[in-house]
Amino acid sequence: MKHLIDIKDLTVEEIDELIKVAKDIMQFPDNYTEKCKHKKLATLFFEPSTRTRLSFETAMLDLGGNVIGFSEASSSSASKGESVSDTIRIVGGYADIIAMRHPKEGAPLVASLKSTVPIINAGDGGHNHPTQTLTDLLTISCEKNRLDNLTIGLCGDLKFGRTVHSLITAMVRYKNIKFVLISPDELKIPEYIKENILEKNNIEYIETNSLEEHIGELDILYMTRVQKERFFNEEDYVRLKDYYILDKNKLEKAREDLSILHPLPRVNEISTEVDDDPRACYFKQARNGKFIRMALILKLLNIGGNK
Numbered sequence: 075m076k077h078l079i080d081i082k083d084l085t086v087e088e089i090d091e092l093i094k095v096a097k098d099i100m101q102f103p104d105n106y107t108e109k110c111k112h113k114k115l116a117t118l119f120f121e122p123s124t125r126t127r128l129s130f131e132t133a134m135l136d137l138g139g140n141v142i143g144f145s146e147a148s149s150s151s152a153s154k155g156e157s158v159s160d161t162i163r164i165v166g167g168y169a170d171i172i173a174m175r176h177p178k179e180g181a182p183l184v185a186s187l188k189s190t191v192p193i194i195n196a197g198d199g200g201h202n203h204p205t206q207t208l209t210d211l212l213t214i215s216c217e218k219n220r221l222d223n224l225t226i227g228l229c230g231d232l233k234f235g236r237t238v239h240s241l242i243t244a245m246v247r248y249k250n251i252k253f254v255l256i257s258p259d260e261l262k263i264p265e266y267i268k269e270n271i272l273e274k275n276n277i278e279y280i281e282t283n284s285l286e287e288h289i290g291e292l293d294i295l296y297m298t299r300v301q302k303e304r305f306f307n308e309e310d311y312v313r314l315k316d317y318y319i320l321d322k323n324k325l326e327k328a329r330e331d332l333s334i335l336h337p338l339p340r341v342n343e344i345s346t347e348v349d350d351d352p353r354a355c356y357f358k359q360a361r362n363g364k365f366i367r368m369a370l371i372l373k374l375l376n377i378g379g380n381k
């Protein structure tokens with residue numbers, strides 16, 4: 075049995091295969107409508123979500139399966155003091171596969187040690203978010219037709235932004251990837267990512283706080299929200315929340331073939347005037363999330379992807 079806790083749980087070949095299956099599902103959705111008949115997905119969300127939970131649930135429904143779960147800790151027995159391990163043991167008796175989001179880093183890993191069914195990490199605190207990364211990789215592959223030879227700008231909250239941590243971890247395995255890490259000093263990428271992932275793999279990167287200075291070099295600009303819920307005090311959040319606002323004016327310096335990604339939700343960091351720019355890919359990206367999660371469910375349940 076396989077879980078997806080960290081994006082490194084998948085080899086590059088497995089990711090390529092997931093992307094291939096997701097593209098096939100996009101093209102021939104009718105071939106997949108009964109693949110998960112009589113299977114159940116449980117979505118256990120101890121933290122808020124719109125896209126991740128609903129795309130997981132729609133993914134299972136579009137595969138012909140069923141969905142159970144909860145969308146807030148307060149409506150589960152966690153509010154009575156039940157441990158994650160116990161909750162997982164119980165839910166594993168009802169469902170064939172579990173997608174779980176939790177505010178504590180490492181909670182899905184703990185859950186996977188006790189689980190009798192595959193566990194998918196749907197975001198753990200400020201740590202990892204591997205299925206968002208699969209969504210990002212599918213989007214980059216659709217937009218650029220490659221996952222190598224890319225200069226990727228990551229902008230915003232690189233400290234608490236779990237999608238950024240997982241995306242870097244995934245991308246360092248492809249050839250000729252460069253990163254431009256754009257953040258205020260207080261929200262720089264954690265040291266462990268620099269040391270254990272970027273430097274260990276000899277990846278070229280720079281750290282800067284200027285988006286304007288570097289926007290013209292980028293193939294991908296990955297904007298992120300300042301993660302309000304992970305701040306210790308409101309004052310710091312208020313000071314940093316509008317540090318970057320991507321607007322038409324800033325995009326004048328960007329390349330024609332730039333792809334703008336954002337895991338969403340957006341707050342102020344991308345002005346709505348950018349939404350109609352052909353370089354804006356974030357709504358397509360959110361849509362892609364469903365297809366790659368369909369491919370992932372099939373893989374973890376050992377159900378053949380093709381007809």
Ligand code: NCD
Pocket residue numbers: 125126197203206236237298299337338339
């Ligand atoms: C992200 C998350 O939950 O980490 N959202 C998502 O899953 N698409 C990004 C965020 O909340 O800022």
